[in-house]
Amino acid sequence: MEFILIIASLLLSYILIQVVFGIGNTKNLPPPGPTRLPIIGNLHLLGNQPHRAITKLAEIHGPIMSLKLGQITTLVVSSSTAAKEVLQKQDVSFSGRYPPDAFNACNHAQHSVVWLPPSNDWRTLRRLLNSNIFSHKSLETNQHLRRQKIEELVAYCQKASLSNDYVDIGHAAFRTSLNLLSNTVFSKDLTEPYKDSGSDLKDAIGMCMVEGAKPNLVDFFPVFKMIDPQGIRRRMARHLETLLKAFENLIDERLKMGRIMQNDVLDVCLKFNQDNPNEINHTHIKSLVMDIFGGGTDTTSSTIEWAMAEVLRNPHIMTKAKEELEDVIGKGKIVKExxxxxxxxxxxxxKETLRLHPPGAFLLPRRVEKQAQLNGYIISKGTQVLVNIWAIGRDPIVWDNPLEFKPERFLNSEVDVRGQDFDLLPFGSGR
Incomplete structure (x- = not known):
């Protein structure tokens, strides 16, 4: 009897210690999240609008939430405070990449500055972009190209107006962005009829965006990677092959010239390759060009389309914008940079358009490089990280009447979109 009392006392002491320890360390655990089903985890909760579903789940489980999406453990960050921790304060731990399977087509993710983790290749490509392509001097040099393409867009809209025809804003903006980038990179239009492959290239870029955005079973169950059950990677490969072959032909054409001719992005890349042959090659250059087109076409056209939709839906905003243009620029004159x-x-x-309608609801998925702590929660190595900028832009704690389209909220505000203000992150931040 005495032995049983001793055992019972020890068990009771152990339970009390665990309870006390648990109360004092409630966050030394994985982040909270909804109950998971066998095999599929939380996939059944996403619906056909995952960003909205995940935002509602975060309202229940908190701005740092864990989901099991098939086989993939996923951390979802839905507040600016947590986003700053992930993207800035602990960006080394959270700087890995988790490329969707579609972008493994043609080994694109292995050479893309978008999907490479921080490494020597990544640092070289970033240095090339920041110092030689997106520098203030380079942007100034190419300003005339941007002005020319804007004038062409305005002329197109004027012609449609005179003939009482409609303008597909999204299509027109996509075409303008594509030609602007193609002139910046290659000193050529990609959509001009005199270019044999122009239409094919435009369609291939558009289809890459479509395939890359599709929900892919392989991204939730990597075990199916070999068979690619939906055929997304196979279709992406066809479109990428069309683009990469065209880029290779343009590189060969430029090299046959024997010297720098156009002072465009391709010349910059080829000159960098000549001076640093061990750092980048033609494969890197082609992937870099693909990144530029991918990042600057659909994102631009969708933002313009949303902005036009919102000002048309709010006539008082349209009136104020027109009054500002007439007062500052003059009626009928084209705006210059x-x-x-x-x-x-x-x-x-x-800014208000990018707050309510960011180009993507989530930043590109990241991967935890080593076990980390976030607000006291343990985040395991290999976890996928999604930053829900759609939710952050509509956070009622940060934004007054967050669902209202109200540009005036940014008047006399220092908030910008360049990645330093974590309440507004349409293009991300950090590494």
Missing amino acids: EDVLRLPYLSCII
Whole structure:
């Protein structure tokens, strides 16, 4: 009897210690999340609008939430405070990449600055982009190209107006962005009829965006990677092969010239390759060009389309924008780049559009490189990380009347979209 009492006392002591220890360390655990089903985990909760479903789940389980999406453990961050921790304060631990399977087609993810984890190749490509392509000097040099393409877009809209025809804003903006980038990179239009492959290239870029955005079973169950059950990687490979072959032909054409001719992005890349042959090769250059087209076409056209939809839905905003343009620029005159700083209300419209309608609901998925702690929670190595910028832009704690399209909220505000203000992150931040 005495032995049983001793055992019972020890068990009771152990339970009390565990309870006390648990109360004092409630966060030394994985983040909370909804109950998981066998095999599929939480996939059944996503529905056909995952960003909305995940935002609602975060309202229940908190801004740092764990989901099991098939076989993939996923951390979802839905507040600006947690996003700053992931993207800035602990960006080394959270700087890995988790490329969707579609972008493994043609080994694109293995050479893309978008999908490479921080490494020597990644640092070289970033240095090339920041110092030689997106530098202030380079942007100034190519300003005339941007002006020319905007004038062509305005002329197209005017012609449609005179003939009482409609303008497909998304299509027109996509075409303008594509030609602008192709002139910046290759000094050529990709959509001009005199280019034999122009239409094919435009369609291939568009289809890459479509395939890359599709829900893919392989991204949730990597065990199916070999068979590619939906055929997404196979179709992506066909479109990428069309683009990469065209880029290779343009590189060969430029090399046959024997010297720098156009002072465009391709020349910059080839010159860098000549000076640093061990750092980048033609495969890197082709993937870099693909990244530029992927990042600057559909994102731009969708933002313009949303901005137009919102100002048409809010006539008082349209009136204020037109009044500002007429007062600052003059009625009927085309806005130049140097004019933008004198158009604060127009800038507010763009910021408000990016707040409510970011180009993507989530930033590109990241991967935890080593076990980390986030707000006290343990985040395991290999976890996929999704930053829900759609939810952050609509957070009622941060934004007054968050569902209202109200550009005035940015007047006299220092909040910008360049990645330093974590309440507004349409293009991400950090590494």
